[in-house]
Amino acid sequence: MEKYDLVVRGKIVGEDRVIQGQIGVKDGKIATIQPMEAELHGDKVLDFENAYVFPGTIDVHVHCFSNPKEGFIPTSMSAAAGGITTFLDMPYDLPNPISNVEIFEKKVQQLEQEAVVDICLWGTIAKTGGTEQIIPLAEAGAVAFKMSTFETDAYRFPRIPDPEILKAMQLIEQTGLRAAFHSENDEIIVDMIDEYKQANKVYPKAHNETRPPLTETSAVLKLMEFAYWTGVKLHIVHVSHPRTIDLIQLFKQQGVQVTAETCYPYLLLDVSALDKFGPRAKNNPPLRQPDEVAGLWKHIERGNIDLVSSDHAPWGLEHKEPGNDNIFLSASGMPGVEIMTPLMFDATVAKGKCTPIQFAKIMAQHPAEVFSIPGKGKIAVGYDADFAVIDPEAKWVIDENQFHSNSKLTPFHGKEVQGKIIQTIVRGTTVYDGTDVTVKPGFGKFVAGAAAKQ
Numbered sequence: 001m002e003k004y005d006l007v008v009r010g011k012i013v014g015e016d017r018v019i020q021g022q023i024g025v026k027d028g029k030i031a032t033i034q035p036m037e038a039e040l041h042g043d044k045v046l047d048f049e050n051a052y053v054f055p056g057t058i059d060v061h062v063h064c065f066s067n068p069k070e071g072f073i074p075t076s077m078s079a080a081a082g083g084i085t086t087f088l089d090m091p092y093d094l095p096n097p098i099s100n101v102e103i104f105e106k107k108v109q110q111l112e113q114e115a116v117v118d119i120c121l122w123g124t125i126a127k128t129g130g131t132e133q134i135i136p137l138a139e140a141g142a143v144a145f146k147m148s149t150f151e152t153d154a155y156r157f158p159r160i161p162d163p164e165i166l167k168a169m170q171l172i173e174q175t176g177l178r179a180a181f182h183s184e185n186d187e188i189i190v191d192m193i194d195e196y197k198q199a200n201k202v203y204p205k206a207h208n209e210t211r212p213p214l215t216e217t218s219a220v221l222k223l224m225e226f227a228y229w230t231g232v233k234l235h236i237v238h239v240s241h242p243r244t245i246d247l248i249q250l251f252k253q254q255g256v257q258v259t260a261e262t263c264y265p266y267l268l269l270d271v272s273a274l275d276k277f278g279p280r281a282k283n284n285p286p287l288r289q290p291d292e293v294a295g296l297w298k299h300i301e302r303g304n305i306d307l308v309s310s311d312h313a314p315w316g317l318e319h320k321e322p323g324n325d326n327i328f329l330s331a332s333g334m335p336g337v338e339i340m341t342p343l344m345f346d347a348t349v350a351k352g353k354c355t356p357i358q359f360a361k362i363m364a365q366h367p368a369e370v371f372s373i374p375g376k377g378k379i380a381v382g383y384d385a386d387f388a389v390i391d392p393e394a395k396w397v398i399d400e401n402q403f404h405s406n407s408k409l410t411p412f413h414g415k416e417v418q419g420k421i422i423q424t425i426v427r428g429t430t431v432y433d434g435t436d437v438t439v440k441p442g443f444g445k446f447v448a449g450a451a452a453k454q
């Protein structure tokens with residue numbers, strides 16, 4: 001009789017069915033999936049009974065280093081506690097963005113010493129003249145390339161001019177990787193914010209009013225037309241508005257390879273949160289009107305949105321509080337890796353809005369497929385034994401002070417959630433036992449992108 005390193009029992013969420021069963025794990029990989037009747041022997045047996053064993057969440061949108069006080073250790077511990085087994089770290093680091101191989105390789109080394117879950121790394125390019133780094137970064141293992149049509153910071157997070165976007169897309173197409181964009185119309189937003197500031201309209205909702213939906217939809221439209229002519233695989237990050245998804249559907253029908261994500265706050269909050277929570281509810285693009293949020297949910301239910309991400313931005317109070325009297329002075333973004341998976345479970349599976357299989361697709365399988373991450377994203381033989389175990393009946397209350405991230409501020413503080421992460425397993429090893437992170441920094445591995453040269 002074959003013996004496994006680990007046997008995991010529970011309600012196993014496979015690619016197209018859920019079974020009360022057991023998974024045999026060997027050398028960190030799923031070796032067999034069997035019904036309860038089968039006799040499986042393991043050095044270690046974890047019986048989760050009626051809890052769901054999901055494929056570990058893959059969060060494609062995390063910013064470990066936009067706040068230098070954060071970094072891999074707190075964010076990856078927070079991710080482990082949130083059921084995330086792999087995340088893709090964004091390239092807009094302080095002080096230097098990940099726009100050349102030297103900086104990229106340094107980040108890989110740091111990751112291998114500090115991570116507690118597995119991590120892929122995004123690459124980016126300098127505002128101008130940076131495209132010659134695209135092929136080398138792809139060969140060094142970048143998972144995809146992130147660019148922006150909105151200027152958050154001229155050096156770290158620049159608006160890339162159209163001629164450079166075009167050159168970049170042609171080169172990224174050759175790598176087979178995906179070109180992803182923060183898509184907002186810079187000129188209109190900058191102009192509107194100037195007008196609002198001059199009129200002293202700096203109340204929290206002014207953040208929403210100065211970024212109307214067309215600032216997102218018009219930016220996305222341009223990028224999809226560029227993708228049509230270059231053939232590049234395009235990904236639109238943090239979609240906030242249902243019309244953006246309507247437009248994406250149109251271009252998909254024309255053969256453009258475009259995928260999209262939304263982030264959990266766009267589904268779970270609306271613009272009224274800016275009045276309630278002020279700068280804590282400020283993100284880019286902004287939270288939308290309730291009917292627009294309902295439109296995004298329709299797209300989720302129809303399967304038109306490929307995946308959900310956190311856009312974890314680990315700001316401290318010192319970055320948010322300047323916005324208390326003038327919303328434009330607050331940093332944009334909020335933390336999310338620790339609460340996204342349970343919050344999304346609460347809003348979907350627990351409410352009967354999505355099946356566990358649909359949930360597994362938007363949280364794990366599609367992220368792995370969209371970004372071609374080998375061996376990750378589903379519970380199937382040969383795949384990494386990466387699991388997020390959720391007790392579907394357990395109720396708990398979000399407490400921002402308990403976050404493993406240094407960013408201890410969320411508009412979800414005090415919210416009751418149905419569905420609790422009771423264990424997170426990466427490559428067959430428990431990284432979070434429901435109470436504590438159980439591995440040391442350095443357990444997590446760098447996962448190279450699909451164009452990496454070995």
Ligand SMILES: [Zn+2]
Nearest residue numbers: 061063090311
């Ligand atoms: Zn982001």
